[in-house]
Every structure is written in structure tokens, then in C-alpha cells.
Amino acid sequence: MREALEQFLAYLALERALSANTVSAYGSDLNHFIAWLEEKDTKSFNDIRRIYIHDYLAELKDAGMETATLARRLVAIKMFFRFMFQEKIISRDITNVMDSPKLWQLLPDFLSSEEVDALLNAFPRSGKDLFAFRNRTILEIIYACGLRVSETASLTVGSVKFDDETIRVKGKGGKERLVPVGGTALRLLGRYLAEVRPQLVRNPMEATLFLSRSGRKLNREWIWNIVKEAAKIAGISKNIYPHTLRHSFASHLLENGADLRVIQEMLGHADISTTQIYTHVNQKQLLAVHRRFHPRG
Secondary structure (H helix, E strand, C coil), X not given: CHHHHHXXXXXXXXXXXXXXXXHHHHHHHHHHHHHHHHHCCCCCHHHCCHHHHHHHHHHHHHCCCCHHHHHHHHHHHHHHHHHHHHCCCCCCCCCCCCCCHHHCCCCCCCCCHHHHHHHHCCCCCCCCCHHHHHHHHHHHHHHHHCCCHHHHHCCEHHHEECCCCEEEEECHHHCEEEEEXXXXXXXXXXXXXXXXXXXXXXXXXXXXXXXXXXXXXXXHHHHHHHHHHHHHHHCCCCCCCHHHHHHHHHHHHHHCCCCHHHHHHHHCCCCHHXXXXXXXXXXXXXXXXXXXXXXXX
């Protein structure tokens, strides 16, 4: 992948005659993207699906990256993929239908409490359908703990501390944190571990918590599809993805009076300024209430 990037940068400098600073900026952005892919064990650009790029941008947005910088990242990725397709490095350009980054607003999208309830109840509570129950448990855990999709996929059986009502999460940079788990999520996890996971596991040494039909670790794409399927069943028209549940977790905590520092700790943000994006969401809601109900609003 690094070799393809070097070819692209040479093309920009020699054939497009872009300035050294511009080429360097493209190189920096794309090196960051490739490093992110390598962390996810992606070996080839042909293995990338569109939702990988979506997740990458969502993580940057979640970390507080400005809209203009997000736009630049997406433009760089689209130009790179167009070049690789023209040079036959990749078999198809998955970015050619990706929307312009005007959709990346500064405020994160989130669901109302009613929409979250509908989403979490999209799959049945009964354990008769193994995969429906697994999917329901995954959704509940993401929302209950505000997890990133990568953190959810990486949970192990040992991550769950039933006695302490917490989950040990491995976040960015390998940093671990303990996140409280609500009673509903714990009950679902208990049933999943007792009734469902034993029917999915193939290797007795497998430690991953959430398993696929073949007994393997679920990847990011599978979890993304689970969220999309639940939204469709629930009749939610918003374009949601796993990060939407994380945003909803933080927004709902703030709405109900949780301290910003506590939310920062649970989300695993290194800097409080990253968490402060949710105060804008709250202020927006307060403004809407004021305009609706105040005589001079």
C-alpha cells in the first residue's frame, strides 16, 4: 500500500505539477489513512469496502476534527483511489459514488431516546434465533457503554465483569478503561454467554465475545450491517451507523445531567475538548426549547 502511495505522490508532483507543500499535505493525509488501515489488519486496497472509509471519517469526526479537515481527507482519498483505478492497481473505485463532505457537519448525529428504544427492540428478546439475540446484545452494549465499533469487535469473554457491573475496554493506542454497564445490557450478556455463544463457538480457546456463524470474531463490516438492519426494521430513516449509538450515549448522558469529565472518561477521550462537542448539541436543544416556548423567543 505504501508503494501505491509513492506512485501517487510522484504523479502529483511530476504529471500534475503540484507544489511540494501540496504533495506533502496529500502524503500526510494518506499516510494517516494507511496507518489506520494497517491497524485494522488490511493488507490491500482491494480489500477495502466503502464503509471502512466511512468508519475512518467517523472516528476522525468523533475525535473532534474540523469539517474542513475532514473534507480535505475525503478529497485526498477519492483522488488516490481514482489514480489507483486508472493505473489498474485496484479493480474498482469504491469512492466514485461517495458524497461530498458537506454532509460532515460539526455536530454529531444522534438518536432520540424513542429512536434508541425502537432500534434496540428491532431484534427479538427470545434466544431461539441465535443471531437475532446476538445482534440485540451487540446493539445494547454499544449504546449502554458508548463503545466504538472496533472496541465492540475486540471485546473478550474476560472483558465482562458481572460482579462489578463493568466492561474492560481496549481503546485507541491500546489504552484500557472500565465502563459501567446497565442492568439490561448485563442481563442480555449473561443470557448470550450462557445460551447463545456456546452454540457459536468452534474453538474452545476462542476468547472473542461476539462470534460469527463460523465461530470467528465479527469484523467492523458485520457490526455496521447489524446497525443498518436494525434501523431498517425499526423504521428509522436517519442514515445511522455504529458511531451514532456512541454519539447518542454521550448526548443522552449530558441531557440528563452527567458531568462532562465523567462522559470523557467513559468515552475514552484523552482531551476534554473532544468531549465538549456534545455541549454544542445540548445548547442547540436548549435554544430550540427557548424559541418554542419563550414569549420573546
